[in-house]
Amino acid sequence: MKKLNIHGYGDDLTINNIRLGDLSPDEHEKIELNKGGQNYSPLENVVVSHVKDSSTLICRKPSNDGVSKYVEEELLDGLCCYSAVNQGQLNKDIVNAVIHHLDIEKIPTVPRSIRHKYMSGFLLAATAFTEMDRVVPKVAGVESWELTFKLCRRWGYEIKKIPTDKAIIVGATGNFHGRSMAATSMSDDLDSKNNFGPFLPGIELVPFNDFDALEKLFNEKSEYIAAYSVEPIQGEAGVIVPDNDYWPKVSKLCKEHNVLLAFDEVQTGFGRTGKNFAHQLYNVKPDIMGCGKAAGGGILPVSFVAGRDDVVGVLTPGSEGSTFGGYPLASIVGIYAIKTLIDGDLAKQAQIRGAQLLDGLNTIKNEFSDKIKIVRGKGLLTAFEMHNNKHLDGHVVSVKLLDQGIYAKETHHSTVRLAPALTITSNQIDILLSAVRNVIKEL
Numbered sequence: 314m315k316k317l318n319i320h321g322y323g324d325d326l327t328i329n330n331i332r333l334g335d336l337s338p339d340e341h342e343k344i345e346l347n348k349g350g351q352n353y354s355p356l357e358n359v360v361v362s363h364v365k366d367s368s369t370l371i372c373r374k375p376s377n378d379g380v381s382k383y384v385e386e387e388l389l390d391g392l393c394c395y396s397a398v399n400q401g402q403l404n405k406d407i408v409n410a411v412i413h414h415l416d417i418e419k420i421p422t423v424p425r426s427i428r429h430k431y432m433s434g435f436l437l438a439a440t441a442f443t444e445m446d447r448v449v450p451k452v453a454g455v456e457s458w459e460l461t462f463k464l465c466r467r468w469g470y471e472i473k474k475i476p477t478d479k480a481i482i483v484g485a486t487g488n489f490h491g492r493s494m495a496a497t498s499m500s501d502d503l504d505s506k507n508n509f510g511p512f513l514p515g516i517e518l519v520p521f522n523d524f525d526a527l528e529k530l531f532n533e534k535s536e537y538i539a540a541y542s543v544e545p546i547q548g549e550a551g552v553i554v555p556d557n558d559y560w561p562k563v564s565k566l567c568k569e570h571n572v573l574l575a576f577d578e579v580q581t582g583f584g585r586t587g588k589n590f591a592h593q594l595y596n597v598k599p600d601i602m603g604c605g606k607a608a609g610g611g612i613l614p615v616s617f618v619a620g621r622d623d624v625v626g627v628l629t630p631g632s633e634g635s636t637f638g639g640y641p642l643a644s645i646v647g648i649y650a651i652k653t654l655i656d657g658d659l660a661k662q663a664q665i666r667g668a669q670l671l672d673g674l675n676t677i678k679n680e681f682s683d684k685i686k687i688v689r690g691k692g693l694l695t696a697f698e699m700h701n702n703k704h705l706d707g708h709v710v711s712v713k714l715l716d717q718g719i720y721a722k723e724t725h726h727s728t729v730r731l732a733p734a735l736t737i738t739s740n741q742i743d744i745l746l747s748a749v750r751n752v753i754k755e756l
């Protein structure tokens with residue numbers, strides 16, 4: 314290895330004489346293009362630097378004065394890391410808890426093969442918050458879904474008595490559960506699957522929000538079906554909200570056929586949709602669910618599976634594990650992610666600010682009905698979809714919103730998702746709406 318010299322913090326962080334504060338947006342892009350994997354296409358000409366307030370980022374854009382490498386501008390965060398930052402950027406209570414526990418309480422880093430005292434705290438908080446019997450901590454969102462998948466299969470064999478290796482997990486078309494092989498196997502997005510096969514067997518898809526299709530499949534194969542594993546509202550698909558009676562009917566059907574209802578609440582959980590969990594909007598309760606994103610308060614990746622005693626109870630020592638799942642710092646962050654959500658009544662805030670945002674988007678839709686086809690959402694998980702027309706391009710909208718100081722990103726060609734922090738103010742929602750209106754007007 315050539316000599317590697319690393320020193321400094323923030324802008325002064327210097328790697329082999331390259332100081333981060335000296336890099337232009339173009340130079341950042343070149344480093345990423347030359348040294349990173351090309352699995353994202355981030356917005357061009359903008360690099361986020363730091364946080365100004367709970368919904369405002371400071372970003373760097375190219376400078377045109379020929380002297381400076383960049384100019385700094387405010388960016389209103391309309392996405393909050395795909396709902397990982399529901400509690401707001403650098404939530405003070407979570408940050409204070411982290412600093413206090415690292416600095417004063419001297420928390421250790423230990424694996425699960427020895428008990429640590431913060432695990433009990435996390436399990437008490439997470440079971441109470443989810444109203445579930447048992448919780449198993451993981452790290453990334455996809456891991457919570459992956460573990461849900463495994464638990465459903467094992468429950469299928471050991472409790473439902475499905476013949477060995479015949480278990481079916483049913484998913485929904487348009488699903489997104491992350492990027493593991495199991496999640497990729499369930500996906501019907503061809504870009505995410507290309508040349509990653511062979512895929513996992515034992516997965517069948519039904520159209521989302523189509524009760525009859527699910528009932529037909531259950532009637533044909535329910536003796537082999539362990540679970541219907543699904544997002545209560547599809548986020549990545551463009552905020553697809555099912556009919557009001559869909560989940561109550563599905564929940565009843567699952568009970569009739571002894572099939573688990575397994576919700577992926579990674580994006581919809583933690584207050585995002587106006588309730589602590591989206592299933593509460595529909596008065597149903599899953600048998601098992603995966604949570605992630607805001608479970609880490611926007612500070613650390615924290616995820617977990619929460620479920621009924623007999624479902625999570627099929628785990629045995631050695632059948633699952635994760636070095637960093639629920640390690641002391643993650644447990645602290647997990648507890649405080651829940652505490653801040655409850656103390657700030659953030660699900661209620663999502664209801665109030667979400668109603669303001671949806672009202673405003675619908676007003677814009679009515680004014681420009683030739684451009685916007687539909688507005689969808691629950692709480693602060695919202696999206697608008699434009700008509701299928703080449704010039705009504707979601708990416709162009711994202712770029713134009715950036716020029717107006719707003720960070721939002723398209724999902725698919727013609728849909729733009731808006732999901733700001735649940736701490737966003739009424740004034741900030743008005744700023745967001747006025748930028749959306751300007752951009753749509755110009756298209």
Ligand SMILES: Cc1ncc(COP(=O)(O)O)c(C=O)c1O
Pocket residue numbers: 395453454455456458489490491492544548549577578579580581605606
């Ligand atoms: C519903 C859902 N499940 C799982 C995931 C995967 O989470 P992660 O990217 O943290 O693995 C996502 C991420 O967007 C998601 O929206």
